[in-house]
Amino acid sequence: MARASHNNSQGDSKPRAVSWAAIALAIVFLGASIWGTTGVAARKVQTPPGQTDPNGEEPENPDAVDLSNLGALDSIPVPLPENLSDFVSNRRTATALGKALFWDMQIGGDGKTACATCHFHAGVDSRIKNTVSPRGGIFRGANYQLTAADFxxxxxxxxxxxxxxxxxxxFDTSExxxxQGVIxxxxxxITPGSPYDIGITVPDATFQIDGTNARQVTGRNAPSVINAVYNDRNFWDGRANRFFNGVNPFGDMDPGAKIWVVGRMPQNNRNKTKALPANGQDLSFRQESILLDNASLASQAVGPPNNEVEMSWNDRMFPELGRKMLSLRPLELQQIHANDSVLGAYASSGGRGFATGYDxxxxxxxxxxxxxxSAEEITPxxxxxMEANFSLFWGLSIMLYESTLISDxxxxxxxxxxxxxxxxxxAIEGLKIFTNDGKCVNCHSGPEFTSATVSQLRGVLSSxxxxxxxxxxxxxGPNAFYDAGFYNIGVRPTQEDLGVGGxxxxxGPWSLSRRIQQGQSPDLNGRNISIGPxxxxxxxxxxxxPGLRNIELTGPYMxxxxxxxxxxxxxFYARGAxxxxxxxxxxxPDVNGIxxxxxxxxxxQALVEFLKALTDERVRYRQSPFDHPELVIPNGHSGVVAGVALDDDIVIDAVGAEGGSPLQSFEEMIP
Incomplete structure (x- = not known):
């Protein structure tokens, strides 16, 4: 199910019912006469539309909760590439590799910025100082600390x-x-054996404190990595392609992306090769094109590490990052809890970094x-x-780690x-609003609470x-073509950020619709769609x-x-865009108010309470699989000394499988 159909331009529509065998509870009746004393929900046998019940009347039940477009998350298979085993020989070890890379602060050019630095709090970033980025108009400046009055x-x-x-x-701001990323x-x-890259400071007219460079800030809010494995495409604008090409986020859009191979090519990818000898096997050290479907998490993972705002000095490449990390002990700067559900077996006896022998x-x-x-040759x-293919190892291992971050x-x-x-x-009253007059379920549908998923676009829930x-x-105006799962809901003026329209x-364009219109042929799961100029x-x-699970903990929003x-x-939704x-x-068409x-x-408040009922307490308490190593994160700057902006650090302690202190909501952090 991609989205409910729309019957008119005002958005007066009802979500199309979707059934799947794993969800036995389709309609739950509420009210004292329904629950009874046993605490077991009664199931309603619905009269088919247009027919009458035995009493000759059209059946009505204003207290019914329609769950036909929702469901339990564990009813949905985790989408991973079918040909993953052609690349990965041991998924358990690869998952450990992915978790180590995700949390390792040595990845950053500053030796301090990990993937987790922007996804440490229920999969998102909850920092409140030096987190504002301009998009034209007013800018309150680097190192600004947010307060409740700003929202x-x-x-x-x-x-x-x-x-x-x-x-x-x-008040209005385009900020x-x-x-916050790197200076x-x-x-x-790189300096082999050192987490700190060599770089030359470039004056920054935007992110600076009295002329001294401050940490830069990204132009969008960080989405959660929890449950992101279900997304067909990732990033807010969908640029993390469903196909992973082993090199960058752009999948099948970039035919020039190639990895290095020696010996036999993976069986399922031999059709991608262009020059094979007569016997059908080229065993030389060579470059090949690959594509792994259901791998947008891998496509997403290879985007930030060398981004000049998020994690790296400008113009670092993945082979250089590979050379750096292959010279370092995993997580050398961070404590690992002895009971870490994935990394505990690798931790050194002192807890900091991996034990000797594990690199x-x-x-x-x-x-x-x-x-x-395994090739002995080096690239031109x-x-x-191993260095040249570091993007391949990075993307697939982090994909496997993040595929375990499921809050069900x-x-x-x-x-x-x-x-x-x-x-x-x-909360049940809120659920009724969510699925009925609120029309929330039209976009936030399925067990994932988003229509932008593999299951709904081309998987078990699609039609x-x-x-x-x-x-x-x-x-x-007239009907329009659009990318299912991507919507303009009027949070900000369109031209401030084109989203998937960029x-x-x-x-070329991120949008499938626009790619088709421009003559490209993106994979639409066997569908042929024609869009004229x-x-x-x-x-x-x-x-x-975005999915709504754990939304209580993932503010700020949008x-x-x-x-x-x-x-x-x-x-916002009640008023309209x-x-x-x-x-x-x-x-x-569904954002004209409730x-x-x-x-x-x-x-x-009923809607709010329902949204809070989507929180998995394992996420709140950081219990397995959401446990993690220690992390030191910069939360703005404490001052400037000798031309250097000093970080105001927060230390997040390592937690094991049993979890730790509960996470606060963004509202609780700045009441």
């Missing part, structure tokens, strides 16, 4: 009413709450087939095969499995009449629908991080 970023006189002449905008420098070289080269050799690392650029034990999951006490009555590129009714300067496309300002609380989010008229050309919620605090 929301689009503020009305009365947030409980629609915007208008009698309810003016009091974004992003993630602006040009890459010179990244060994983990790679034990995780991947030797055709990807002077790298070993929330109160909602237990509720849909028949535990009628798992959710409060208030032939709901393709990956759909023809959708709009708020105004693209690569040489490889004059056909309407609605992808500008559209962003991937792609710009401009909302602090779940109440602010609910009121903040930039309704400005974005009308691309606006989703009249039954607007101005009703009890219904607002």
């Amino acid at each position: 929301p970023f689009h503020r009305l006189a009365d947030p409980n009413r629609k915007k208008g002449s009698d309810n003016p905008v009091l 974004v709450v992003g993630s 602006k420098k040009d890459f010179v070289d 990244y080269a060994r983990l790679i050799r034990e995780s991947f087939h030797d055709s990807f690392w 650029d002077g790298f070993t095969q 034990d929330s109160p909602f999951d237990r509720f849909v499995k028949g535990d009628t006490t798992a959710m409060s009555s208030e 032939p009449d709901e393709p990956m590129v759909e023809f959708m009714a709009m708020q105004a 693209g690569h300067p040489t490889l 004059n056909d309407r496309i609605a992808v500008d300002g559209a962003f991937k629908t 792609h710009n991080g401009g909302m602090r609380t779940l109440e602010e989010v609910v009121l 903040d930039f309704f008229h400005e974005n009308i050309d691309d606006l989703d 009249n039954s919620v607007l101005g009703d605090p009890e219904r607002v």
Whole structure:
């Protein structure tokens, strides 16, 4: 299921029912007359539409909760590449390699920035100092510390009413709450055995404190890595392709991406080779093109490590990162808990870093087939095969680690499995709003609570009449083609950030719809869709629908991080899009407000309580699989000394499988 169909331009639509065998509970009846004293939910046998019940009346049940478009997350298979075993020889070791790489601070050019630095708090970034990034307009400057008074970023006189002449905008900013990365420098070289890269400072006119470079901040809020394995594409704009090419995030968009191979090519990828000898096997040291489907997590993983804002000095390449990391002891700067669910077996007796004998080269050799690392030859650029293919090892191992970060034990999951006490009555009322007049389920559907998933676009929940590129009714004007799972909901003006409507300067647009219109042939799972040069496309300002699981802990919200609380989010939808008229050309038809919620605090709170029922307590308490090594994260700067901005560090202690102290919500952090 990609999305509910829309019957008219006003978005008055009902979600199309989807059934899957793993979910036995489709409709739950509520009310005293239904629950009875046994605590077991009654199942309603529904009369087919248009027919009457035995009493001759059309059946009605205003208290019914329709779960036909939702479900328990463990009913959905975890999507991974079918040909993964052609590359990975030991998934358990590869998962350990991925977790080590994800949390290792030595990855950063500064020897301090890991992937986890932006995804340490329920899979997201909860820092509040030096996290604001400009997108034109006002900028409160580097090292600014957010307060509750700063939110929301689009503020009305009365947030409980629609915007208008009698309810003016009091404050608006195009700024974004992003993630602080590294100070602006040009890459010179690595120093083998050192986590610190050699770089030349480049003056930064934006992120600076009295002329001294401060840490740069990304232009979007960090999405959660938890449950991200279910997404068909990743990043807010979908640029992390579903196909992993072993090199970069762009998948089949980049035919020039190649890895180094020696000996036999993986069986399922031999059709990608262009020059084979007569016997069909080229055993030489050579470059080959590969593609692994269901691997957008791997595509996403290879994006940030060498990004000049997020983790690296400008112009570092993956083989150079590989050379650096192969010279270092994994997690050498960080404590590893003895009971870490994945890394405990590798930890040194003192707890800091891996034990002697376990290095990244060994983990790679034990995780991947030797055709990807065993060559004695070096590349024309002077790298070993293991160094040259480091992006391949990086992407697939982190994909395997992140594929274990699945939060499938929330109160909602237990509720849909028949535990009628798992959710409060208030949360159940919120669920009814979510699936009915709120129309939330139209986009936040399926057990993943997002329509941008493999299962709904081309997997177990998909259907032939709901393709990956759909023809959708709009708020105004004729129908338009759009990428299923990506919507413009009017959080910010379209032109501030094009989202999936953007693209690569040489490889082309991110949007499948636009790629088709421009004559490309993206894989649509066997579907053929034609889009003429004059056909309407609605992808500008559209962003991937995020999953809602653990949303209580993943603030601030939206792609710009401009909302602090779940109440602010609910009121946004209740009012309708903040930039309704400005974005009308691309606006989703379901964001024209929820009249039954607007101005009703009890219904607002009911929706909030339901959203909180999507929290897996293992995430809150960082229990396995969400346990982790120690992490030192910069939270802005404490001052400037001798032309250097000093980091104001926060130390997050290592936790083992049993977990640790609970995570706070963003609202609790800045009340």
